[in-house]
Amino acid sequence: MYDIAIIGGGVTGCAIARWLSRYKLKTILIEKHEDVASETTKGNSAIIHAGYASPDGTIRCKMNVKGNPMFDQAKKELHFDFERVGSFVVAFTDEDMKAIEHELKQARERNIPGEIITDIKRIKTMEPNISDKVKGIFYAPTAGLVWPFGLTVALAENAFENGVEFLFSSPVTGIRKTEKGFTIQAGEKQIDTIIVINAAGVFADDIAKMVGADDFTITPRKGEYILMDRGSCPVNYILFPTPTIVSKGILVCPTIEGHTFIGPNAQNQESKTDVRTTSAGLNEIIVGGRKLLPSIPIRSAITNFAGLRAVSNRNGDFIIEPSKVENFINVAGICSPGLSSCLAIAEYVVSLVKDHTTLKVEENPDWNPIRKPQKRLVDMNEDELSEAIKERSQWGRVVCRCETVTEAEIVDAIHRPIPCTSMDMIKKRIRPGMGRCQGGFCTPKILKILSRELDKPVTEITKNDKGSEMVFARTKQLEIQPWKGDKP
Numbered sequence: 001m002y003d004i005a006i007i008g009g010g011v012t013g014c015a016i017a018r019w020l021s022r023y024k025l026k027t028i029l030i031e032k033h034e035d036v037a038s039e040t041t042k043g044n045s046a047i048i049h050a051g052y053a054s055p056d057g058t059i060r061c062k063m064n065v066k067g068n069p070m071f072d073q074a075k076k077e078l079h080f081d082f083e084r085v086g087s088f089v090v091a092f093t094d095e096d097m098k099a100i101e102h103e104l105k106q107a108r109e110r111n112i113p114g115e116i117i118t119d120i121k122r123i124k125t126m127e128p129n130i131s132d133k134v135k136g137i138f139y140a141p142t143a144g145l146v147w148p149f150g151l152t153v154a155l156a157e158n159a160f161e162n163g164v165e166f167l168f169s170s171p172v173t174g175i176r177k178t179e180k181g182f183t184i185q186a187g188e189k190q191i192d193t194i195i196v197i198n199a200a201g202v203f204a205d206d207i208a209k210m211v212g213a214d215d216f217t218i219t220p221r222k223g224e225y226i227l228m229d230r231g232s233c234p235v236n237y238i239l240f241p242t243p244t245i246v247s248k249g250i251l252v253c254p255t256i257e258g259h260t261f262i263g264p265n266a267q268n269q270e271s272k273t274d275v276r277t278t279s280a281g282l283n284e285i286i287v288g289g290r291k292l293l294p295s296i297p298i299r300s301a302i303t304n305f306a307g308l309r310a311v312s313n314r315n316g317d318f319i320i321e322p323s324k325v326e327n328f329i330n331v332a333g334i335c336s337p338g339l340s341s342c343l344a345i346a347e348y349v350v351s352l353v354k355d356h357t358t359l360k361v362e363e364n365p366d367w368n369p370i371r372k373p374q375k376r377l378v379d380m381n382e383d384e385l386s387e388a389i390k391e392r393s394q395w396g397r398v399v400c401r402c403e404t405v406t407e408a409e410i411v412d413a414i415h416r417p418i419p420c421t422s423m424d425m426i427k428k429r430i431r432p433g434m435g436r437c438q439g440g441f442c443t444p445k446i447l448k449i450l451s452r453e454l455d456k457p458v459t460e461i462t463k464n465d466k467g468s469e470m471v472f473a474r475t476k477q478l479e480i481q482p483w484k485g486d487k488p
């Protein structure tokens with residue numbers, strides 16, 4: 001019998017798992033995919049928002065304002081990539097100027113540093129390629145960039161090392177109330193638990209419905225992106241337009257790894273799984289992005305992708321509360337700024353467990369907040385690299401040229417506390433395939449390394465979940481079948 005079962009291994013579920021690992025509790029995290037960060041957490045703007053933007057009095061405002069400063073300590077403990085680069089909200093008209101004055105007012109009321117800059121020369125020095133039509137900006141220096149995969153993996157690994165169990169590839173299909181708590185049907189397994197924490201992203205309403213704790217609905221709101229090649233479209237700051245009612249608008253934004261993206265747009269849809277991009281959506285992004293940065297060289301785009309915001313029917317606010325079913329806590333509608341808020345959400349959820357459930361919560365004296373990071377070539381100087389190669393020749397073999405990832409790093413990722421068994425798992429740890437060629441060069445090499453290290457035939461290595469095998473046979477072993485369709 002578990003004390004707590006968390007459903008969902010996105011950034012929210014993993015942050016909660018890590019916070020719970022401070023206590024003497026038997027906790028399990030159940031995830032339907034083979035890895036953490038497999039849904040909304042993998043498709044977003046990766047901004048740790050300063051906290052001035054969300055409406056007053058909302059839970060998301062409270063969580064963002066509290067959560068942003070928590071990133072400094074978390075970075076020290078968990079060693080993930082995070083940097084406070086600062087953001088601009090760019091005003092072009094008198095009406096936009098009123099909007100940024102409102103943002104400044106909200107920032108002041110919330111003790112968030114920020115200023116309005118109207119000196120165009122200063123703005124141009126800070127961001128040389130910004131549109132000449134700029135009238136003023138609201139500058140918020142505490143806004144930051146994070147690598148969402150790195151953050152989520154770090155939270156999950158630290159939770160794991162402190163005793164949290166992870167059950168992957170196990171979709172929850174039913175939850176039954178029992179005398180002592182709940183029985184969860186997760187893939188082939190039945191999990192008995194006293195408490196359930198529902199952190200299932202866009203599916204949180206479906207999970208809540210399984211026990212009648214669904215006094216809310218979730219609408220998926222798609223946001224599409226275009227990622228530009230490293231160095232092709234340099235920006236120093238996160239550039240927002242003034243916000244719309246449904247989103248923060250289409251932005252131009254550096255990534256912590258040195259690329260730039262444009263997006264996202266905002267489209268409500270019915271499907272909770274459709275993350276395809278459309279040409280209309282991508283055109284909308286280009287037009288939006290060029291308002292802020294007219295020189296965007298769209299030919300330098302290396303990929304496009306989309307993510308789904310989980311928008312609740314409570315004015316789009318987060319729902320973080322004990323449900324009407326005893327010991328069942330909903331952590332739902334975690335749309336933007338969910339990434340920025342995840343650490344504060346985790347702390348708050350644990351306070352709900354303490355105050356609103358039947359569980360006795362005691363500190364774990366052995367809790368270790370420190371996660372040992374993986375050694376990376378990009379962090380080494382020449383001497384360190386020479387030493388590393390002397391000890392292990394795999395440090396001298398670069399497998400992904402775009403992101404400079406060596407064989408040693410891939411092997412180490414495969415043998416991390418939460419072991420990597422697929423292409424995407426490795427990508428989410430150390431980035432091979434995330435650069436200019438998008439895996440064109442390194443994919444076959446990584447397949448071979450995975451096959452060797454896991455002692456499995458290459459035909460059994462998957463891209464991600466079961467059924468996504470990438471290789472079927474050697475080309476020369478395939479029999480070419482005669483064409484049976486219509487003549488061209």
Ligand SMILES: Cc1cc2nc3c(=O)[nH]c(=O)nc-3n(C[C@H](O)[C@H](O)[C@H](O)COP(=O)(O)OP(=O)(O)OC[C@H]3O[C@@H](n4cnc5c(N)ncnc54)[C@H](O)[C@@H]3O)c2cc1C
Nearest residue numbers: 008010011012032040041045047172201223337338339340
């Ligand atoms: C376009 C866009 C831009 C954004 N930009 C930002 C930003 O810049 N800054 C910011 O702070 N936030 C941003 N966000 C919001 C942020 O990405 C989310 O708040 C956050 O990722 C939500 O994490 P989550 O763990 O709640 O959900 P998810 O990452 O979706 O995780 C939920 C998990 O539950 C699992 N699950 C679902 N159903 C089941 C089941 N039946 N059984 C088992 N597991 C299940 C899923 O597989 C998934 O892994 C953005 C979001 C989008 C879409």
